[in-house]
Amino acid sequence: NAGVMQNPRHLVRRRGQEARLRCSPMKGHSHVYWYRQLPEEGLKFMVYLQKENIIDESGMPKERFSAEFPKEGPSILRIQQVVRGDSAAYFCASSLRGETEAFFGQGTRLTVV
Amino acid sequence: GDSVTQMEGPVTLSEEAFLTINCTYTATGYPSLFWYVQYPGEGLQLLLKATKADDKGSNKGFEATYRKETTSFHLEKGSVQVSDSAVYFCARSPGGNQGGKLIFGQGTELSVKP
Numbered sequence: 764n765a766g767v768m769q770n771p772r773h774l775v776r777r778r779g780q781e782a783r784l785r786c787s788p789m790k791g792h793s794h795v796y797w798y799r800q801l802p803e804e805g806l807k808f809m810v811y812l813q814k815e816n817i818i819d820e821s822g823m824p825k826e827r828f829s830a831e832f833p834k835e836g837p838s839i840l841r842i843q844q845v846v847r848g849d850s851a852a853y854f855c856a857s858s859l860r861g862e863t864e865a866f867f868g869q870g871t872r873l874t875v876v
Numbered sequence: 877g878d879s880v881t882q883m884e885g886p887v888t889l890s891e892e893a894f895l896t897i898n899c900t901y902t903a904t905g906y907p908s909l910f911w912y913v914q915y916p917g918e919g920l921q922l923l924l925k926a927t928k929a930d931d932k933g934s935n936k937g938f939e940a941t942y943r944k945e946t947t948s949f950h951l952e953k954g955s956v957q958v959s960d961s962a963v964y965f966c967a968r969s970p971g972g973n974q975g976g977k978l979i980f981g982q983g984t985e986l987s988v989k990p
Contacts, residue, residue, distance in 0.1 A: 857976075
């Protein structure tokens with residue numbers, strides 16, 4: 764049973780480009796969470812999604828960031844017009860239900876040059 | 877708002893030393909408490925958890941007890957190994973229907989020397 768799969772593991776983008784980060788949850792999991800880890804900091808919650816619904820986006824920056832979890836396919840975190848401050852590790856987690864334990868992927872390390 | 881505070885690192889210990897990493901949390905609601913470990917270049921792995929007051933989580937020789945009276949969830953291990961070198965994160969859930977929406981401490985880096 765594969766765990767949470769994130770790709771790519773490493774992503775380099777120039778300032779102003781778009782970054783698309785993908786997350787495939789564990790089999791059977793329909794709840795997905797995205798976190799951001801800035802250098803030397805802990806993880807900060809960004810957004811909580813169920814299939815086709817955003818449940819809680821209280822941690823998402825108001826501009827340039829969006830997330831989706833379609834009926835079919837992986838969850839996508841999209842960052843438009845990236846800036847150097849977006850350089851971070853982005854982690855996805857999934858859970859079977861909203862109140863159950865979440866399992867983390869290995870993360871995507873975004874570098875903006 | 878809700879928060880989790882951990883002792884600052886880095887913590888450097890010799891092999892077989894006793895480990896304590898302090899963690900305190902804000903006491904709103906009925907949170908579950910977690911310790912996660914992150915090895916270099918990897919994602920987070922759940923180390924242990926406790927879901928109610930006085931519960932003790934344990935795994936791989938690590939232990940932590942959910943102390944409601946002191947709002948603490950300190951991580952301990954009696955004899956650390958070099959392979960325990962990693963960053964350790966304490967976290968709480970808000971409780972209720974958002975088990976995966978976690979609030980993390982800033983992390984404590986542990987380095988164990990032979």
